[in-house]
Amino acid sequence: MKGIRFVVDDKGRKVAVIIDLKRWGALLEDFFDRALAHEALADPDPMDFDEYLQLKQDSQKHAKKSGQRAA
Numbered sequence: 008m009k010g011i012r013f014v015v016d017d018k019g020r021k022v023a024v025i026i027d028l029k030r031w032g033a034l035l036e037d038f039f040d041r042a043l044a045h046e047a048l049a050d051p052d053p054m055d056f057d058e059y060l061q062l063k064q065d066s067q068k069h070a071k072k073s074g075q076r077a078a
Contacts, residue, residue, distance in 0.1 A: 036070075 010027030026035055043062075 010030035012025040013021045014023035014025065016022045028035065
């Protein structure tokens with residue numbers, strides 16, 4: 008798949024991925040949002056709303072600095 012490369016360990020197992028953010032950035036943001044939601048469901052002490060807002064604000068600042076669309 009163009010714009011996606013896997014990093015493998017010495018046994019050939021996929022251990023990381025390199026993603027072209029210009030091509031796949033929006034999809035990666037969707038994945039990240041789903042991962043956060045999944046983690047929140049598994050966390051016995053979920054973040055409160057203020058923590059969520061701070062995380063969202065930090066994400067938008069980072070996206071603005073990197074030129075990506077914020078979630």
